[in-house]
Amino acid sequence: MQVAAVPQNEQDRLKALLKLQILDTEPDSTFDAVTSLAASIFQVPIVLVSLIDEQRQWFKSRQGLDVCQTDRKLAFCAHAILQPDIFIVEDALQDERFSGNPLVCTIPNIRFYAGCPLINEQGYALGTLCIIDRVPRQMTEQDKTILRKLAVMVMERLNEHKRKLQTEHKLQLLDLLLDSIPDALVACDSEGQLEQFNKVARDWHGVDVRHCDAELWSHHYDLYEEDGHTVLPVERIPLLRAFHGETVVSQDICIKSKNQPPRWVRCRGEQLKARSGQLLGALVLMHDISEQKQLEQMKTDFISTVSHELRTPITAISGGLDLVINQVLGPIPEKALAMLKVASQNSKRLQLLVNDLLDMEKLSAGKMDFYLQPCDLAVECQQAVAQNQPYADKYAVQLCAPNNESVRMQLDSHRLQQVLSNLLSNAIKYSKAGAEVVLSYAQLDGKIRIQVEDKGEGIPLHFQEKIFQRFAQADGSDSKAKSGTGLGLAISKAIIESMGGSIGFHSVPGQGTVFYCDFPVVESL
Incomplete structure (x- = not known):
């Protein structure tokens, strides 16, 4: 008996075989279908898909054979993988390479063998599709052609197994990645x-x-x-x-x-x-964001409690200071009067802060009441300008409301005035002396837009995304620009959205800013 030589590329061939991860896997009907078809076509008792590893030949599919593997030294397929094409033994008893082989001398009593090597894309012969008979026989060219085609089918199924394995590995890797x-x-x-x-x-x-x-x-x-x-x-x-x-x-x-x-x-x-x-x-x-929500709730509860506790004494202090400053209780020395006026101004700022905090709390909790009724924008804009004119005069800024045509909308007038006052005061605050601030409205694209335009320094780019956040204030060297609670725009946004509108802005640093509020057109009004 002659033992087959080891292929020159054996190490690479074994790596390619092991990479398939198909050795010792469960039977597969796709391979069994090919071996069953081969047994029927060639009328042979034994057909095998044989894969050759380092020590054995292992059968991925077998017809007519009970064992799942044999020693590589006895394997006809070990000889077949050395050939570029079908390896044929017509009569093993008459072939000195196999006549002493136990597989020939005893069960399964091999006489005829034909094995077509299974060659992968890299050119490595991983095993064979072989047909075996217990009597000598020959193969015609047509038989060889059929066996080659069946071997191609087996190789396609091995490649499918490889692709499926790669997909499974990728999915496993993806799952691990997503789980991380x-x-x-x-x-x-x-x-x-x-x-x-x-x-x-x-x-x-x-x-x-x-x-x-x-x-x-x-x-x-x-x-x-x-x-x-x-x-x-x-x-x-x-x-x-x-x-x-x-x-x-x-x-x-x-x-x-x-x-x-x-x-x-x-x-x-x-x-x-x-x-x-x-x-x-x-x-x-x-x-x-559960922790963030808890912290926000704690902060809201704290601010709410403090605000409610502060509101009454601050109102009393502010009212008392007004009485003293107006000398209702008697004459006040000039120096003391100046200090009392500073105290009054600061108490009023604190009062505004508390009111803003309470408004923010109500809006966040959805407890702020809105009384929507038909409003005329021309009237609302004129009223907003009149209310903010003293503040504009203080900084020598001109207020202008050019519209006079009647446009009726379903709004809460008091809350709208709160928003317009905030937008106008901000525009005045960030405008230079002699500049103009314009409050206007127009209908466009199925909506009514109310806007406040100034020609100030504009909003810094790095601050624009934070503009509607609570307590947000842009840095600036101008002391008047630093005044305020930092809640006005956040409150304005919540009010406008609660009335069914939206608020936004566009600003070019150095050229000014336009804040606008958009509301859908209601035809019935």
């Missing part, structure tokens, strides 16, 4: 079915939604609006918004999971598309 993200991530496919639900999301929701039916996971968690009380409507669910094409920038929601405290999260997400424009699905990331 500190934020919760959920994603759906092009059909809207949940595809990804990383570890953080599973922990927050208390269940892996991908593997549960709706009835089961609905008992584990519910989604709520930011207030933690209002159930989140289906159309407001961030992932569905993103799937339908919306860009979710910063949506705060509350997740209430079984046996867990409420969790507030900030969501951002978008639709996923291929470069060709084909819809792939949608992705949403959720960042835990």
Whole structure:
């Protein structure tokens, strides 16, 4: 008996075989279909998909043979992988290389063998598709052609296994990567079915939604609006918004999971598309802001308590100072009067701060009352200018309200005046002496826009994104620009939005600023 030589590229060939990760795997019907077909075509009792590793030949598929492997030294296939084409032994008893082989002398009594090498893309012969008979026989050219085609089919299935394995590895790697993200991530496919639900999301929701039916996971968690009380409507669910094409920038929601405290999260997400424009699905990331919410609530509660406690004594102090300054209680020396006026001014500033804090608290809690009724913008603008004229005169700034045509809107006049006064006072504050501040309104694109325009220094670019935040104040060398609570614009934004409008601005540093409030046109008015 002759033992087959070791291929020159043996180490690389073994690496390629091991990389397939197919050795010692379970039977596969796709391979069995080929061996069954070969047995039928060639009318042979034994057909094998044989893979040659360092010590053995292992059968991924076998027809007519009970064992799953044999020693490599006895393997006909070890000879076949040395050949570029089909290796044929017509009568093993008459071939000195195999006549003493136990596989020939005893069961399975091999007489005829034909093995076509399974060669991968790199040119390594990993094994063979072989047909075996217990009687001598020959192969025609047509037989060889058929065997080659069947070997190609086997190789295609090995490549499919490799691709599937690579995909599984990539998915495993992706899962590990997604599970390492500190934020919760959920994603759906092009059909809207949940595809990804990383570890953080599973922990927050208390269940892996991908593997549960709706009835089961609905008992584990519910989604709520930011207030933690209002159930989140289906159309407001961030992932569905993103799937339908919306860009979710910063949506705060509350997740209430079984046996867990409420969790507030900030969501951002978008639709996923291929470069060709084909819809792939949608992705949403959720960042835990529960601690931030708790701190904000603590700060709000503290400010609310302090504000309420301060309001009464400050009002009393301010009123008392006015009485003393007006010398109701008797004459006051000049020096003392000057100091009392400073104290009065500061008490009024403190009173404004407390009022702003209380307004902010009411707006945040949704407790501020709005009385909407028909208003004429021409009248409202003239009133706002008249109320702010003394402040404008103080800084030698001209106020102008050029519109006089009647435009009626459904608004809360008192709250609108509060917003206009804030915008006008800011414009005056940031304007130079002799400059003009214009309050106007116009109808455009199905909405009414009210705007305040100044020619001041404009808003610094680095500060523009913070402009509507609480206590936000731009740095400036001008002392009058530093006065104020830093709450006015935040309050104005909340008021305008509560009345169904929106507020914004555009500003060019060095050229001025325009603040505007947009409201939808109501035809019935």
